Amino acid sequence: MKSxxxxxxxxxxxxxxQTILPIEFxxxxxxxxxxxxxxxxxxxxxxxxxxxxxxxxIDLPLVRVHSxxxxxxxxxxxxxxxxxxxxxAMGHILTSPLGILVYLPYQEGRGIGLVNKIRAYALQDQxxxxxxxxxxxxxxxxxxxxxxxxxxxxxxxxxxxxxxxxNPAKVSALREEGVEVIERLPLIVKASPYNTRYLKxxxxxxxxxx
Numbered sequence: 001m002k003s004x005x006x007x008x009x010x011x012x013x014x015x016x017x018q019t020i021l022p023i024e025f026x027x028x029x030x031x032x033x034x035x036x037x038x039x040x041x042x043x044x045x046x047x048x049x050x051x052x053x054x055x056x057x058i059d060l061p062l063v064r065v066h067s068x069x070x071x072x073x074x075x076x077x078x079x080x081x082x083x084x085x086x087x088x089a090m091g092h093i094l095t096s097p098l099g100i101l102v103y104l105p106y107q108e109g110r111g112i113g114l115v116n117k118i119r120a121y122a123l124q125d126q127x128x129x130x131x132x133x134x135x136x137x138x139x140x141x142x143x144x145x146x147x148x149x150x151x152x153x154x155x156x157x158x159x160x161x162x163x164x165x166x167n168p169a170k171v172s173a174l175r176e177e178g179v180e181v182i183e184r185l186p187l188i189v190k191a192s193p194y195n196t197r198y199l200k201x202x203x204x205x206x207x208x209x210x
Contacts, residue, residue: 068105111143150177
């Protein structure tokens, strides 16, 4: 029987801890490997869930690098597609021979933080789209980086991956960090009346493949 004791190890740039985490997904209880990483900046952290099916032959890992979203992931906001994307990604990961979720909680609002995100939402209530709202409050349109995600994948021993994303910029960013994205798999979810314009903006102004 595997131990649930937390172990830590030192990396060149990051600190990590790991355990076995029982989770419930779609009415089914499962166990996944859970690892927490801290970057050189103490405020830059990540949670990684790894699912392995040892009965199947493992090829390339299926990876989702997911930006944390308090309003979507926790409260299931309908203004974005974060929660359905996370659920869809977990469905793929937990049925893959080797599936990995890299969850980046510090990337709220494409990296602008929770307060600025809500400020931008308030401007969207007035008719701004998500790009113009960020510009209006003096925030960058895109402030995320993926260096910690790349370090994590290298630490796990997976420099070559299949990536679940609709964002070509995420593919390019990981490749710039040295990760070989062998295949990009789309993660299309159903739109709601509240996020139709948001998805349209991501497609037309941010080059997402939707």
